[in-house]
Amino acid sequence: MRLPIFRGPTRRMFLGGTGAVLTGAATAAAAIPDAAPRQGGVLRFCRPDGPDMLDPMANNSISASEFSLAVYDRLVTLDQNDQPVPQLATGWQAEKHGQEWVLTLREGVTFHDGQEFTAANVAATIERSLDKSVAGIGYQAFGPVRSVQTDGKHKVRVVLHAPFGEFPVAVSIAVCSILPLKGIGDLRQTPNGTGPYQFRDFQPGQSVTLERYGRFWNPGSQHLDGIRMVFVHEAVAMQAALRGGQVDVLTQLPTEAFLVLSKVPGIRAYSVSTGNYQTVQIMGNMAPFDNPKVREAFRYIPDRPAIVAGALFGQGKVGNDVPLPPGNIYLPELPQWKQDLPRARKLLEDSGVGPIELDFYTTSDRQPAPKLALAFAAEAAKIGVKLNVRDVPFTEYAANVARKKPLYNANFSAAPTLYSSLWRCYHSKGPYNYSGIELKSGFDSKIDALNAAVDLAERKSLAAEVLRIIHEENDRMIPYFRNYFAATSSKVGGFVPPKFGQVDMRGLWLTA
Amino acid sequence: MTALVFICRRLALLLLVLALVSILTFAIVNVLPGDVATAVLGDTSTPDQVQSVRIAMGLDQPLLVRYLHWIEGVLRGDFGASLQYGRPIGPMLLGRLENSAILGLITLAIGAPLAVGFGLVAALRPGGWLDRVISGFSVGTHALPEYVIGLVAILAFSIWWPLLPGSSLMDPSENPLHRPEALVLPVGVLVLGMLAVIGQLTRASAIGVLASAYIRTAVLKGVPYWRVVLRHALPNLLPPAIAEIGMYFGYVIGGLVVVETLFSYAGVGQMMTNAVAYRDVPTIQAAVLVVAAAYGVGNLLADVVALLTNPRLRT
Numbered sequence: 086m087r088l089p090i091f092r093g094p095t096r097r098m099f100l101g102g103t104g105a106v107l108t109g110a111a112t113a114a115a116a117i118p119d120a121a122p123r124q125g126g127v128l129r130f131c132r133p134d135g136p137d138m139l140d141p142m143a144n145n146s147i148s149a150s151e152f153s154l155a156v157y158d159r160l161v162t163l164d165q166n167d168q169p170v171p172q173l174a175t176g177w178q179a180e181k182h183g184q185e186w187v188l189t190l191r192e193g194v195t196f197h198d199g200q201e202f203t204a205a206n207v208a209a210t211i212e213r214s215l216d217k218s219v220a221g222i223g224y225q226a227f228g229p230v231r232s233v234q235t236d237g238k239h240k241v242r243v244v245l246h247a248p249f250g251e252f253p254v255a256v257s258i259a260v261c262s263i264l265p266l267k268g269i270g271d272l273r274q275t276p277n278g279t280g281p282y283q284f285r286d287f288q289p290g291q292s293v294t295l296e297r298y299g300r301f302w303n304p305g306s307q308h309l310d311g312i313r314m315v316f317v318h319e320a321v322a323m324q325a326a327l328r329g330g331q332v333d334v335l336t337q338l339p340t341e342a343f344l345v346l347s348k349v350p351g352i353r354a355y356s357v358s359t360g361n362y363q364t365v366q367i368m369g370n371m372a373p374f375d376n377p378k379v380r381e382a383f384r385y386i387p388d389r390p391a392i393v394a395g396a397l398f399g400q401g402k403v404g405n406d407v408p409l410p411p412g413n414i415y416l417p418e419l420p421q422w423k424q425d426l427p428r429a430r431k432l433l434e435d436s437g438v439g440p441i442e443l444d445f446y447t448t449s450d451r452q453p454a455p456k457l458a459l460a461f462a463a464e465a466a467k468i469g470v471k472l473n474v475r476d477v478p479f480t481e482y483a484a485n486v487a488r489k490k491p492l493y494n495a496n497f498s499a500a501p502t503l504y505s506s507l508w509r510c511y512h513s514k515g516p517y518n519y520s521g522i523e524l525k526s527g528f529d530s531k532i533d534a535l536n537a538a539v540d541l542a543e544r545k546s547l548a549a550e551v552l553r554i555i556h557e558e559n560d561r562m563i564p565y566f567r568n569y570f571a572a573t574s575s576k577v578g579g580f581v582p583p584k585f586g587q588v589d590m591r592g593l594w595l596t597a
Numbered sequence: 598m599t600a601l602v603f604i605c606r607r608l609a610l611l612l613l614v615l616a617l618v619s620i621l622t623f624a625i626v627n628v629l630p631g632d633v634a635t636a637v638l639g640d641t642s643t644p645d646q647v648q649s650v651r652i653a654m655g656l657d658q659p660l661l662v663r664y665l666h667w668i669e670g671v672l673r674g675d676f677g678a679s680l681q682y683g684r685p686i687g688p689m690l691l692g693r694l695e696n697s698a699i700l701g702l703i704t705l706a707i708g709a710p711l712a713v714g715f716g717l718v719a720a721l722r723p724g725g726w727l728d729r730v731i732s733g734f735s736v737g738t739h740a741l742p743e744y745v746i747g748l749v750a751i752l753a754f755s756i757w758w759p760l761l762p763g764s765s766l767m768d769p770s771e772n773p774l775h776r777p778e779a780l781v782l783p784v785g786v787l788v789l790g791m792l793a794v795i796g797q798l799t800r801a802s803a804i805g806v807l808a809s810a811y812i813r814t815a816v817l818k819g820v821p822y823w824r825v826v827l828r829h830a831l832p833n834l835l836p837p838a839i840a841e842i843g844m845y846f847g848y849v850i851g852g853l854v855v856v857e858t859l860f861s862y863a864g865v866g867q868m869m870t871n872a873v874a875y876r877d878v879p880t881i882q883a884a885v886l887v888v889a890a891a892y893g894v895g896n897l898l899a900d901v902v903a904l905l906t907n908p909r910l911r912t
Contacts, residue, residue, distance in 0.1 A: 137637050137875065138682055145639045218649035221638060273683035286769050289682055289689065290871040291863040294769065315766050317861045321748055325755035325763025332766070479639075480876055484631030487640030495640060516643050 122578060126595035127311040130588075131323060131332035135290050135316040140272045141262035142214060143221030147337065147498075148316070150259035150587040152293055155312060156197075157262030157278030160188060160207070161253050167501055167584070169253040173202065173263055173279065183248035183539050190239040194302045196265045197283040204235035210264045211243065219270070223260035225516070228252055228504065248537035250544070251502040258501065259587060281307040281591045290316060308579070308594035327352065327572060333595065334580065335572045336588050339452060340398045343570035355571045356400050357582040360410045360499030360506075362566045363454050365461060369560035370520040371491040373438040380560055382432035385425040386464050389564045396456035397565060404563035407552050408497065408506045411566075415503065417549035419556050430468040442471040446486040446493035450479035454494040457564060488519045495519070495561075498586045503548060508536050511555055524558040600904050607900065611893040618889040619671075619882060623664050626878050632656055633680040636875040654680050667879060676883040681875045686883045689868070692769075694850070694887060697857070697864035699773045701849030704784050708791035709842050715792060716799025716838070717826065723804050731796065739793030747786045747859040754782060765862040773862075783860045787849065795841050802834040836903050843899025847892025 136149035141157050144150065160174040169177075176189040194202035211233045217224045229246040236242060243252070255261070265277045276284040279302070282295035296311040315332060317323045320342040326332045328349065338346070347354035367374040367383050374380050389403045402411055409416045433441065447458040455476050462472040477486060486493050497517075500506045509515040512532050513523040523529050531554070535547040571588070573580050578594045634650040635642075651657055658666075670677050676686040719731040738746065755763030765779040773780055806812065807830055815825045854866035861867070865884055872880035 135871075143637075145637055145641075217646050218653045221646070221650060222642065224646055287682075288692075288769050288863055289679070289684075290867055291861070292766070292769060313768075315861070317764050317766070319748070319751075319859055321751050321756070322764045322859060322861060325751050325759075326766065329755055329759055329762055331762055331764060478874075480629070480631035480636045480874065483638070483640045484635040488644070516646075517641055 122308045122594040123596055124308055124594070125310050127313055128309050128334065128577070128590065128593055128595060129332040130312055130314045130334045130336070130590060131317055131326055132314065132336045133316065133318055133320075133323065135314075136287075136293065138273050139276045139284070139287060139293075140221070141276075141278070142210075142223035142226070142260050142264065143219065143273075144260075145222040147586050148314070151336075151590065152276075152295075152314065153259040153262045153278075154280070154587060154589045155282045155295055155591060156276050156280045156284055157259075157264070158194075158280050159258070159261050159263065160256045162589075163254065163257050163501055167254070169257055172257075173207075177253050179250075179252070179539065181248070183250045183252070183537060184245050186243045186245070186249075186252045187236075188241050188243070190241065191302060192239055194279050195300050196277050196279050197298055198265065198268070198277050200265050200267055200277075202263070202279050203238040204241040205238075206263055206266050207241045208233040208235050209266045209269055210262075213264065213269060214261075226255075226258065226260045228255050247533065248539070249504065250537060250539035251504050255502045255504050258505075258585070282309075282312055285311075292316065306591050308592075309590075312590055327574060330574070333574050333577050334588070334593075337586075338570040338572060340400050340568075340570065343400070343572065344398060346572045351575050353573050353575060353577075353580070355573075355580075355582045356568045358402060358410065358412075358566065359569045359584060359586065360408070360413070360566060361569065361586055362404055362408065362410075362497050362499075362563045363451070363457060364495045364497065365457070365562040365564065366493050366495050366519060367560050367562060368488075368491045368520045369522040369524075373436070373441055373443075374491055374560055376436045376438055377558070378432045378436035379438055379441075380558075382429040382436065383465075384422050384562060385429035385432070386468070386470070387461050387562070387564050388424040388464060389422070392457060392460050393565050395460060396453045397567060400568040400570070402566045404565045405556065406559055406561070406563050407556050408510060408563060409552070410499075415545055415548040415552070417552055419553065424464065426464070426468050433468070433470070440469065440471075443473070443492050444475050444490065445472040446475050446477060446482065446490050448479050448482040448486075448494070449476050450482075451494065451496045454496065458494055461564075499584060501585060503544070504536055507548070507551060507555075508532055510561070511551075511559065520560050522560065524560075525554050528554050528558075600901075603904070604897070604901065607897050611890070611897065614893060615886060615889055619668065619886055620664070622882055622885045623660070623667075623878065626873075626876065626881050627660055629876065631876055633876045633878070637681060656680075663878075667882060671883075671886070677879040679872075679877055679880045681872075681877040681880070686880050689880075690865070690883055690887060693863060693865045693868045696773055696862065697850050697853060697866065700780065700783060700787075700853065700857075700862060700864060701846070703780060704787040704791065704849050705842065705845065707784065708788040709795065709838075709845075711788065712792045712795035713799045713835070713838055716796040717803050717831070717834075719796070719800045720803030720807060721826070728800075732800070735793040735796050738789040739797075743786055743790055743855045744859060746789055747782070747856060750782050750786055751859075763860075765860045767863065769863075783853075783856050783862055786856055787853070791845060795838055795845070798841055799834060799838045802837050803830065806830045806834045832906060836907060839902050839906070840899050843895040843897075843902075844892070846895025846898065847888065850888065850891035850895075 132148055134148050136144060136152050137146040138144045141153035158173045161169040162172045164170045173191050174188040175191050178187045190204055211227050211230055214220045214223050214226050228249045231244045231246050234242045268277055281298055281301045283298040285296050286294040293314040301307050317326055320339045323335050324342055327335050343354055343356055346352050367380050369375060393401050393403055405419055405421050445458050445462055447454045449455055458474045462474050465472050510517040512518060513521055513529050532551050535551055538544045538547055569582055571582055576596045578596050579592045634647050634656060638647055667677055678685055715731050719728040722728055751763040754761045761781050762779050765783055767776055812825060812830055815829050853864055854870055857864040857866040858870050869884045
């Protein structure tokens with residue numbers, strides 16, 4: 086069976102995005118329409134932290150992903166409705182029920198060092214993502230790939246271990262940036278993409294300087310002479326830099342800084358609902374959470390609306406222990422988990438595990454997770470569950486807490502695919518299923534079927550089944566979805582708050 | 598000759614201290630939980646992914662082998678490459694060192710005479726209103742952490758009364774001296790910290806010296822009081838202040854972690870903060886070694902100045 090070819094933004098893919106709903110108001114932006122794009126100027130883009138490294142596949146920070154989005158291209162990008170539209174691939178076609186994908190590649194594209202973009206670059210990139218020693222966080226990012234075959238200079242066939250209906254959406258993310266064949270092992274020092282801006286300088290922890298690439302294949306989306314990413318750790322100093330005209334854009338603001346800036350004349354402040362969430366990990370492979378009654382009891386402990394009001398200052402949405410935010414097209418009707426302390430106490434008594442005293446690990450490097458932990462612990466204390474909140478530095482958290490302790494906070498970004506949101510997080514073989522348990526007998530096969538399905542109605546039906554099981558059985562509580570915050574000066578045009586946490590700077594311009 | 602022997606001895610001691618510092622730093626960083634592989638991969642990576650990256654970075658080698666490899670490079674003048682960024686550490690560190698030196702030396706040039714002057718003025722009339730104002734101010738600023746003073750300074754001078762930039766962001770090729778306005782707040786915060794310690798030290802020392810017999814004799818002989826203070830008292834109250842300024846030399850070169858991070862100033866302190874967060878051991882090692890050397894050199898310079906200003910030390 087051959088599935089139709091999808092080309093261009095007017096022909097939509099059969100899949101809907103999973104990660105975000107832009108229902109929140111962009112508080113000031115709506116009132117100030119952007120003028121037509123203007124050419125020229127250097128955008129000063131400020132964020133709290135710099136890239137952990139510049140390799141677009143191996144890095145593990147939003148900062149580095151934003152760098153990648155400006156310097157590199159992907160095979161596809163997503164439109165406003167999360168549908169794939171061409172970037173380096175001009176067309177894609179599923180074969181064998183989605184187990185093989187054939188991509189037609191754009192001609193006349195060059196890397197910043199002058200190398201021609203061909204199918205060999207795509208093959209080298211995907212093959213690199215299968216090598217866990219170099220791919221880092223990008224390991225298996227292109228999906229369950231078995232092999233890649235080139236067919237001439239501008240056609241490539243990706244063969245998968247199993248049908249993967251979301252392949253075109255999955256490859257739109259920053260870690261799937263297409264890399265140059267020559268120098269592919271050297272990208273930490275010499276970034277080299279096909280994107281609109283080329284690398285000039287990196288001062289670790291301080292700044293990244295990019296300049297306009299003169300031979301970019303789509304000059305219509307390239308408005309700036311250059312971009313300077315600068316990193317200011319302190320929220321007060323960030324605010325001062327924007328107000329004082331030292332920078333043009335602030336992204337990833339703390340809630341408190343957003344609330345202040347939203348009242349400052351001449352500044353556009355953005356608070357937008359996203360699918361980014363933080364969790365309370367109740368690890369199903371460790372005592373006492375290997376007892377389903379204890380897991381269920383814990384779901385009745387938090388006062389979720391109070392946590393949204395207190396920890397997020399109201400800038401977020403109540404979660405329901407499923408990883409898709411309210412309004413997502415795949416989300417079925419589910420009863421909302423609500424605080425019910427008597428019921429929680431009864432379940433704990435019935436579980437037979439006896440009095441519970443546990444360390445609850447969190448890290449201040451992932452705000453506002455400690456507030457969530459403290460609020461949770463305070464409610465738990467009301468039914469005699471003693472949770473000692475331990476705030477540890479992120480490095481210690483990554484080394485000794487994640488996957489190793491029974492109770493802790495974790496952080497997740499919205500993702501555009503069900504493969505990322507569900508398969509990778511809940512399948513017992515998924516890399517982000519921290520406990521490695523199968524939630525219920527037969528759950529893995531259901532989620533495999535969802536991964537393979539290509540028809541939207543079938544996907545919705547399978548997703549509903551999977552999400553119901555996750556809602557009832559999971560060992561990852563999701564009390565809230567966090568808003569994304571940003572602020573720009575009034576001279577920045579084209580700023581669209583990102584759905585998946587990373588700003589794509591290629592659409593931005595300066596009005597003066 | 599005695600002075601030369603003294604300096605040579607101190608230099609030899611400094612080398613020994615640096616060797617010990619490098620061993621201690623290496624040991625401490627490796628005792629801390631996590632390494633650069635876990636820091637870069639974060640909590641989402643699987644244990645075998647972490648192990649693969651660890652092997653690729655050479656972190657599976659025994660500690661002693663890694664240390665000896667590193668020290669061998671240092672002896673050849675090569676600090677190695679950052680595990681996090683894969684770039685040579687030497688050039689990165691050199692640029693940062695230059696920036697920190699500019700910030701630090703300006704701070705010393707302004708702060709040291711000001712602190713000595715304040716201490717001296719306060720000591721002229723101990724318990725007087727001027728002494729109370731200066732001492733109260735010094736103790737007050739010393740009691741507040743630099744972080745708090747810095748935040749208040751940003752709020753006051755960059756947000757409420759927008760006169761100065763709240764961060765010291767600069768182009769990579771830009772010399773901080775060409776952006777004096779970006780230096781005002783960080784230098785101001787550092788100078789306030791110096792005023793307290795050196796000023797109070799000078800004050801205590803000056804009160805003792807001004808009460809001594811030879812000062813009283815000079816006054817009774819009719820020498821103008823300002824001349825007595827500057828010509829007779831000052832040289833004798835300087836040694837403790839100079840020793841303290843020597844210690845500050847190391848601090849302002851590499852210890853400005855809080856101020857550099859708060860003001861986004863591209864110095865050694867900010868580099869170290871990032872390296873520690875990512876457990877980038879070679880970068881931490883190199884930065885700590887440079888900072889330790891700065892402390893050693895600062896101490897040495899203070900001792901040399903003391904030798905030059907106090908003839909009794911030269912015998």
